[in-house]
Amino acid sequence: MDIQEGKQKFIESWGKMASDWGINRTMAQVHALLLIAPEPLTADEVMEGLSISRGNSNMNLRALMDWGLVHKQLKAGERKEYFYAEKDMWTVVRQIIVHRKKKELEPMLKVLDEVANIEPNCPESESFCNVVKDIRMLSSKANQTLDTLIKADSNWFANIFLRMVR
Amino acid sequence: MDIQEGKQKFIESWGKMASDWGINRTMAQVHALLLIAPEPLTADEVMEGLSISRGNSNMNLRALMDWGLVHKQLKAGERKEYFYAEKDMWTVVRQIIVHRKKKELEPMLKVLDEVANIEPNCPESESFCNVVKDIRMLSSKANQTLDTLIKADSNWFANIFLRMVR
DNA sequence: CATAGTTTTCAATTTTTTTTGAAAACAAAA
DNA sequence: TTTTGTTTTCAAAAAAAATTGAAAACTATG
Missing domain, CATH: 1.10.10.10 (Winged helix-like DNA-binding domain superfamily/Winged helix DNA-binding domain)
Structure with a gap:
């Protein structure tokens, strides 16, 4: 080629x-x-x-x-x-995370917080509240994890990768 | 509400x-x-x-x-x-990862492997090869990490999250 | 095997997204 | 200030993606 x-x-x-x-x-x-x-x-x-x-x-x-x-x-x-x-790939990844987190994850989290106040008092609302609770927990964990990633330097990033594949 | x-x-x-x-x-x-x-x-x-x-x-x-x-x-x-x-959110995340990895990450990796054979012998091709090398490394690490995630159980997953935000 | 309830298909239509290109805006130099 | 090279804007056009709905296919049951 x-x-x-x-x-x-x-x-x-x-x-x-x-x-x-x-x-x-x-x-x-x-x-x-x-x-x-x-x-x-x-x-x-x-x-x-x-x-x-x-x-x-x-x-x-x-x-x-x-x-x-x-x-x-x-x-x-x-x-x-x-x-x-920008040619440093770690910076590229970081910028993409920053941008998409702000535009996509955060608005979703806001909605989840809003709907989390609903009272579970019938099968319908119970099912709803359970799902919302789970997604909310997962999203907020993801959000925190991404914050850590954003602040991290590229060595730390490489380390996490290494730790995960080991 | x-x-x-x-x-x-x-x-x-x-x-x-x-x-x-x-x-x-x-x-x-x-x-x-x-x-x-x-x-x-x-x-x-x-x-x-x-x-x-x-x-x-x-x-x-x-x-x-x-x-x-x-x-x-x-x-x-x-x-x-x-x-x-499927209501288990860890399974939901896993399924989404499996699906998108196969349809999106893997084809990209394949192309990167193909173009990685080009000889760097002029400024143009050198710049190209450098970028490809970096992206290829990062993508393949991401790929491995996702494989680990896919195989992991939900406890392990929660653990990683915890470790990362600590 | 015929009927009736149900799911699947897909060409045509609608909606959404992207792109164009010419005009307007801008800014450096004459 | 005017000219000229350059960037920006945005309404209109084109392209892409999603949706419809009616017909065909399927399948359980009498």
Whole structure:
């Protein structure tokens, strides 16, 4: 396999995986393109590299900056903006966790807290309360665990992995 | 808040969360409905309960059975099929991990293995190989960790959580 | 084997999400 | 201030995903 084919495959596969996870496929492809680029790219190069429109390129670059996965770089004497991806994979994982936890886990926890006040006084409400209680416990544990992960450094992270597979 | 409102909120929120995670919203709502039901429901009751069509109800019930999150129950002397959700949350989490790992992580790992053979011999290919190497390592560690999780029992799982938040 | 209750299928439709591209906004240089 | 290169916006179009519902398939029972 040559380098061009490899890049192609990687970008495609990264996009596929992301879309399975509810992330815009193009956003992930822009991310992949920047991840494997040796130098920062301009919005035009991203457009070109993925055959997408200027608007699409711009929007996804901004989304990636929102997620903290891509940064802007200005070159002295140039008007164009350059973009490069965060390449430390532990930081990438951390940023994704931070973002998704805030947007997805926390709202769910809030709803669970709200509905947890219901009185269990019939088979219907008893069944409901049991399930809510269990999910609430699990989610809040997950939430705490993710907080620990976010604060942890990459060595600690590697350690947990090692401990778990041993 | 009364029980009806609570159920409504829970079903909605479970569906929202799932759709953020790339899972069909209705499938998650069917799951939520069955989770909080004190007794198994028929396809008709699911249709009714969520105001969806027969086809939709049927398809999502089958998908949930595919994921191992819902089971069929036949009642003696009745022709209708009844469905109930797996209520042990550790089993639910495990089933979701099994399913998504197979459908999403493993294909990505396969691609990473394929592209890992490329020779790093120019800035372009060097950058590519570095990123691929890192992601490959992380993914394969994640894969191993998930295997351990899948095999683990719920006590062990709770333990890991405890260890991590301590 | 015929009937009736039930589940499954899938082409057509609807809804949701993503993408486009041209115009507007912006900002550096002339 | 005007020109020019660049980024941003967003209504409209396109693409993708989900849903419907009626017909077909299935299956227990008389």
